[in-house]
Amino acid sequence: MAQSSTTEALRAGMKRNNWLDSKSMIPCVIYYASSWLLNATGSNRSISIGVYYEESVRVLPVHIFRRGIAKLFGQFLSTEPGESTALSYLNPLGGFFDFGMGVVYMFFLFNLIPASYLTDPIEDISSRVRAYLLSTGMGRFSYWINTFALHWLQYATFFSAAFGLLMLSAAHRSAYLILGGFLPALIFGITSNLLTIYTIALISKRKSMVVTVCCNAVFISLVMVSYAVRNVTALRVMISILPPLTPLRLMCCCVEYVVYKAQYYKKKDASALPGLVRNIWKYSDVFYSTLALPLHIILLCCAICMLENQTVTIENIRNFFCKKSLTKRPVKADSDIEEGAKKEAERVLAAPRGSKNVLEVRQLQKIYPNGVHAVRGVTFGAMAGEIFGLLGANGAGKSTSMSVIVGEEVATEGACEVHVQDGAWLSGREGATVGAIGYCPQHNPLFNCITVAEHIRFYADIRGLDSIEAERQTIRLMQSLGLSQHSDKQAGQLSGGNKRRLCLAIALLGDPALIVIDEASTGVDPENKRFIWGAIRRMVHKQRSVMVTTHSMEEVEALCSRVGIMNKGRMISVGTVQQLRSRHGDAYTLELLLAPETESVVRQKKLVIKKAVSEQFKGAQTQEDLGLGLVMQFSVPKSAVRSLSGALKWLAANQGRLGVSYWALYQMSLDQVFVKLVTMFSRSARKHPEKA
Numbered sequence: 001m002a003q004s005s006t007t008e009a010l011r012a013g014m015k016r017n018n019w020l021d022s023k024s025m026i027p028c029v030i031y032y033a034s035s036w037l038l039n040a041t042g043s044n045r046s047i048s049i050g051v052y053y054e055e056s057v058r059v060l061p062v063h064i065f066r067r068g069i070a071k072l073f074g075q076f077l078s079t080e081p082g083e084s085t086a087l088s089y090l091n092p093l094g095g096f097f098d099f100g101m102g103v104v105y106m107f108f109l110f111n112l113i114p115a116s117y118l119t120d121p122i123e124d125i126s127s128r129v130r131a132y133l134l135s136t137g138m139g140r141f142s143y144w145i146n147t148f149a150l151h152w153l154q155y156a157t158f159f160s161a162a163f164g165l166l167m168l169s170a171a172h173r174s175a176y177l178i179l180g181g182f183l184p185a186l187i188f189g190i191t192s193n194l195l196t197i198y199t200i201a202l203i204s205k206r207k208s209m210v211v212t213v214c215c216n217a218v219f220i221s222l223v224m225v226s227y228a229v230r231n232v233t234a235l236r237v238m239i240s241i242l243p244p245l246t247p248l249r250l251m252c253c254c255v256e257y258v259v260y261k262a263q264y265y266k267k268k269d270a271s272a273l274p275g276l277v278r279n280i281w282k283y284s285d286v287f288y289s290t291l292a293l294p295l296h297i298i299l300l301c302c303a304i305c306m307l308e309n310q311t312v313t314i315e316n317i318r319n320f321f322c323k324k325s326l327t328k329r330p331v332k333a334d335s336d337i338e339e340g341a342k343k344e345a346e347r348v349l350a351a352p353r354g355s356k357n358v359l360e361v362r363q364l365q366k367i368y369p370n371g372v373h374a375v376r377g378v379t380f381g382a383m384a385g386e387i388f389g390l391l392g393a394n395g396a397g398k399s400t401s402m403s404v405i406v407g408e409e410v411a412t413e414g415a416c417e418v419h420v421q422d423g424a425w426l427s428g429r430e431g432a433t434v435g436a437i438g439y440c441p442q443h444n445p446l447f448n449c450i451t452v453a454e455h456i457r458f459y460a461d462i463r464g465l466d467s468i469e470a471e472r473q474t475i476r477l478m479q480s481l482g483l484s485q486h487s488d489k490q491a492g493q494l495s496g497g498n499k500r501r502l503c504l505a506i507a508l509l510g511d512p513a514l515i516v517i518d519e520a521s522t523g524v525d526p527e528n529k530r531f532i533w534g535a536i537r538r539m540v541h542k543q544r545s546v547m548v549t550t551h552s553m554e555e556v557e558a559l560c561s562r563v564g565i566m567n568k569g570r571m572i573s574v575g576t577v578q579q580l581r582s583r584h585g586d587a588y589t590l591e592l593l594l595a596p597e598t599e600s601v602v603r604q605k606k607l608v609i610k611k612a613v614s615e616q617f618k619g620a621q622t623q624e625d626l627g628l629g630l631v632m633q634f635s636v637p638k639s640a641v642r643s644l645s646g647a648l649k650w651l652a653a654n655q656g657r658l659g660v661s662y663w664a665l666y667q668m669s670l671d672q673v674f675v676k677l678v679t680m681f682s683r684s685a686r687k688h689p690e691k692a
């Protein structure tokens, strides 16, 4: 508690300066200092901090809050109550910018703003914007530097504005000493905070409000703990090891400086002040924070590098501790894979880096750090002048393979190389860096506020095209993809079809040797779909190959010269659509549509038709019940082909009698071939789990 004589003296001084009126005196933190002017050499300069308490003030919630803050500060900072003598409470802006609130503002500023950036890198990764940028030639380092620079600028703007607001208060206005803490906080504190946020983002890998809120809760708890901890040593240990806490303490110290300065600056006569025992460095933890910040920055940068190269890091850690390597998982011989896939593997492996191929994937394996073996020894090549389709059930490993091809992920084992025009073979990452791979991800990674032409120019810039060439390609690509009339429209205003076109245009920039397209026409209307297919067909030329992954068999049939089917991380079949059909489409489908009747009549007719069809079409079998009501489907084996004309004549002649209003016989669809292959290999994998 304050010594009454000194308090009275200070109060009188403040009243003289119109800094204080008796009504506004409430509990607050108080500061004492030796005279700045009297101790010009600074040898005895020091301050002491304590609490002034005015009982007569009405107890409002805000006062209770201030009293709480004051008590915390008093307990923590004032070791000897007898030293507490001076008063600091100035409230010209109605309580908004006083000391206690200042700390709280600083705290929110320093945590909530950067925590709001938490989802940015995650969004970039999950929406594949980052893969897109990397595939257009941007390096990982540049990506982080750019992201960081943008965030830092935004953050610094808010930060400076908040400081400006704080200094609007008469108490803080003349506090140029604030720079002592403000600059390190601005330069190192923001850096450390942003790096902490990025590290959390890379660890959590979830674009979730929950993670953001939890991070805030952790930060809030930390700052509260920093005030509650009475043990100075414990606090300093926390400052040294916890990155978010250090800049926070620094900010609190800044605010301490401000208030200290506000009090101290106007005092010319120090004789009324008691002996001063602590200096600002000792109290404020500025020294420890300033030492810890650069260390935190270095450690956080290392953490981000390690998280970026998780596979290598985890591999090294495993090797070090348990000698169990991720890469030492053998891939069993593919005795059960289909002939076409074997031949393709032989073709590629017999003459690696073959002149015909633009892309070669050789015995590719990818094991994620969590142990998921996503790709298991896949081998195939995409030849110049062809569109290679990659098919597979969900989780088959298509996206993972594609991520390795475009350089987003690193292969655990095996090679994935692109043949560039000067004859060199480059890894996915190198290929992306020199612009040999054009990538069109499934989700359109566009910036809503940027126009079509600006998008193309922006990516041309990243690709390293000079301004004349960039302009030439922008105009040509907009024309060829039918985007000229939308050139000034923002991407956010484009239809789904035009967004896809824009992504294709960007993938084509710089004339890459390989274009990788993920789900070319998903969510696009039939007219746009056909336009996009036409554009993809026109992309192929004798030195370029296009690779598409899709779930649409219609797209495969319309586009792909060859198809590879993946299942559970393995390439189970490769060939042209016709080859797959004739190899595995070992049956025709006979489809009959019955005339509408009552349910019981239809059931009876179905029995009659079943019997008649199995007599006329040798070996015909009813396909599994598709629940189609009036539709009946039979699978007719290829062996029945000789007697087919007679059977069809019979069907035409008896159609009316059987109550069949329409019938058709067609070759097995690619859909059916796909389902058959996947089912066959899944059964085989269940029988021989060691191969899976």
Ligand SMILES: Nc1ncnc2c1ncn2[C@@H]1O[C@H](COP(=O)(O)OP(=O)(O)OP(=O)(O)O)[C@@H](O)[C@H]1O
Pocket: 368, 369, 370, 372, 373, 374, 392, 393, 394, 395, 396, 397, 398, 399, 400, 401
């Ligand atoms: N970043 C990751 N970390 C760990 N496991 C992953 C990661 N990405 C994918 N996987 C796992 O790898 C396997 C293959 O996934 P992938 O996304 O490559 O399949 P996909 O064929 O592209 O599937 P979809 O058609 O559903 O996109 C799945 O079991 C998936 O859970």
